[in-house]
Amino acid sequence: MIEMHDVGFGYRNGAELLSGVSLSIQPGSFHFLTGPSGSGKTTVLRLFFGDLLPTTGRISAYGQDVAGLSRDGTAALRRKVGMVHQDPQFLDHLPLAENVALPLTVAGRQVDMAALKDLLGWVQLAPQARAMPPSLSGGERQRAALARAVITAPDMVLADEPTGNLDWDMSMRLLQLLIELNKSGKAVLVATHDMNLIRAAKAQVSARVLRISGGNLQLAGADL
Numbered sequence: 001m002i003e004m005h006d007v008g009f010g011y012r013n014g015a016e017l018l019s020g021v022s023l024s025i026q027p028g029s030f031h032f033l034t035g036p037s038g039s040g041k042t043t044v045l046r047l048f049f050g051d052l053l054p055t056t057g058r059i060s061a062y063g064q065d066v067a068g069l070s071r072d073g074t075a076a077l078r079r080k081v082g083m084v085h086q087d088p089q090f091l092d093h094l095p096l097a098e099n100v101a102l103p104l105t106v107a108g109r110q111v112d113m114a115a116l117k118d119l120l121g122w123v124q125l126a127p128q129a130r131a132m133p134p135s136l137s138g139g140e141r142q143r144a145a146l147a148r149a150v151i152t153a154p155d156m157v158l159a160d161e162p163t164g165n166l167d168w169d170m171s172m173r174l175l176q177l178l179i180e181l182n183k184s185g186k187a188v189l190v191a192t193h194d195m196n197l198i199r200a201a202k203a204q205v206s207a208r209v210l211r212i213s214g215g216n217l218q219l220a221g222a223d224l
C-alpha cells in the first residue's frame with residue numbers, strides 16, 4: 001500500500017543520506033528498521049509519513065505519488081498513517097484526552113467519546129484522561145502518543161524508537177500494544193536500535209528486520 005521506489009534523499013545542507021531505497025509496506029506486515037545512530041531511521045519514517053519528499057525516486061501511497069499530493073491529500077495520507085515520534089510533543093494546556101483526540105478535532109471530525117474512552121483504556125491511561133501532559137511519565141507519554149497515532153484508525157503505524165527511554169517492563173507493555181495493533185490488521189514499522197526488543201517481538205509475530213547500511217536497506221540476518 002505504501003512503497004518506496006529507488007528513493008534517494010539528502011537534507012539540503014548535507015550529503016546524500018539514502019540512495020536506491022526500495023521498500024514495500026504491505027497491509028498487516030510488521031517491520032523493524034534498525035541501524036546505527038544517524039543512519040537515517042527517522043528520515044525513512046518521515047518519508048513514509050509524507051513529512052519529507054524524496055530527492056530522487058518515488059514514494060507511492062495507495063497508488064498515488066506522494067510528491068503530487070495536495071495539502072488535503074497529504075492530510076488524508078496522515079490519517080491513514082499514524083506516527084509515534086521519538087520525543088512526542090503535546091499541547092500542555094490541554095488535558096490528555098483532548099490531546100489524544102486532536103487529530104480528529106483539527107480535521108473537524110466528531111469525537112466519539114465512548115471510543116475515546118475505550119482507546120484510553122486500551123493504553124491504560126483512563127485514570128489520567130484529565131491529567132495535563134507535563135504531569136505524565138515517559139511511559140505514559142509514549143502510550144498517549146500511540147493512542148493519538150491510532151485515533152484516526154490508520155492502516156499503518158510508524159513508531160520511532162518508541163521504547164527509547166523506557167525500562168524493560170514498560171517497553172514490553174508498549175510492544176504488546178504494537179503487536180495487538182498488528183494482529184488487528186495494521187501494518188507496523190518500528191525504528192529501534194534495541195535488539196532485545198526485536199527478539200522479544202520475533203518470538204510473538206512474524207517480523208522482517210531491515211538494517212540501514214551505507215544509505216540502503218538490507219534484510220538483517222537470521223541471528224536476531
Ligand SMILES: Nc1ncnc2c1ncn2[C@@H]1O[C@H](COP(=O)(O)OP(=O)(O)OP(=O)(O)O)[C@@H](O)[C@H]1O
Binds near residue numbers: 040041
Ligand atoms: N532536519 C535535518 N536537517 C539536516 N540534517 C538532518 C536533519 N534531520 C536529521 N539530519 C541528519 O541526518 C542524519 C540521519 O538522521 P536520522 O534522525 O534520520 O537518523 P537516525 O538513524 O534516526 O538516528 P538516531 O538513531 O540517532 O535517532 C543524521 O546525520 C542527522 O544529523
